[in-house]
Amino acid sequence: MAFNSTILLIEDNLIDQLVTKQLLKKVLDINQVFIANNGLEGLQWIIKNKKAKQKLVILLDIQMPIMNGFEFLDIFQTLNTEIQDETQIYVVSSTLDSDEIEQIRKNEFVEDFLNKPIPVEELKKQFLNSFLF
Template sequence: MKNKIKNICVIDDDKIYQYLTQRVISDTHLIKGIELFSNGLDAINYLETNSLDKKKLPDIILLDLFMPVMDGWSFLKNFTAIQTKLAKKIPIYIVSSSIDPIDIQKSKSIVSVTDFIVKPITKEAFLKIIKKVN
């Protein structure tokens, strides 16, 4: 089966996590592009600017919950408001260090959230995401 996933968006303020996640994704040799954002506001602005360009929009978003400027919860609120204007449907996977059952339950109540993964993301977990989305 041909891989439909070409671009991934990682929204996380931790530079070390960004680097490690990039390595995990790159090591699969399945993804062409990785967009990195350190906060939800920059990511929302990017999505709004490229809302009609399917090639620039990510195929998957990996979202942290706890970041400065705009956290993951605020990102999800803003994403919900703009998602119908986006040229394609984008599944969101929350990747967080939180193991709080309240965070996990809250994320599952948000329609645009596909799953909740506890950090760090492993190659195996990433390959499961790819398989599920494809």
Template sequence: MKPDYTFLLIEDNVIDQLVTTKLLKNTLGHFNINIVSNGKEGIEWLYEYQSNFSESLIILLDIKMPEMDGFEFLSHYELLPDEVKSTTEIFMLSSTIDSNDIKKANENSYVKKLFSKPLPVQQFKEMIAD
């Protein structure tokens, strides 16, 4: 894995936040992870920190969240400057079995992969090491 990644975890469930963070740290070691609780906070974080990016950004995005869900986040994300989007990879995390959600995630051009929770860290590590 490249050492110059920053992570943004957009997840409303505190237990899932802890589990995902622990899995990542156990597998990837030291890195910078930022956690927000919904898509709206994720967009606000991106606008606030976009000029400070010296690293690539990996977003781990939940689908079902209050206030702004993962798909609404993606609609707002589309409006961000290309400089931000060109250095960002988005992976969706979900426990959904809704075939419409799965199809929507797989068809979204910004989503690199939809993973079931908990995050399969070895597969994830291989994908970001490329």
């Protein structure tokens, strides 16, 4: 089986970027992960690089400077439906704020909420169930 999606990590913390990239490589043999340092960079990457019929998986942090994850999700809902339909968003955050977690879980574009550090088995399960073809 081959992984048939593009990965975009929207995360401002350099250590979390490195750890997540290594985790994806080790657990799922994914070598190419695109990185955006905040929600604005993530939106710019999508607009510039997203190709039609290309599955996109976004791992989205919530607390970031310039544009946080909630602001990203607000603007994401205004993008065309083709982009929305071909994108799966997983929020990856260390938040313990129950209001934030509820807001994340209620968002129609968020597939799931994963706590940092990303639990390896949960990540593997999510990706194997959803993205291998």
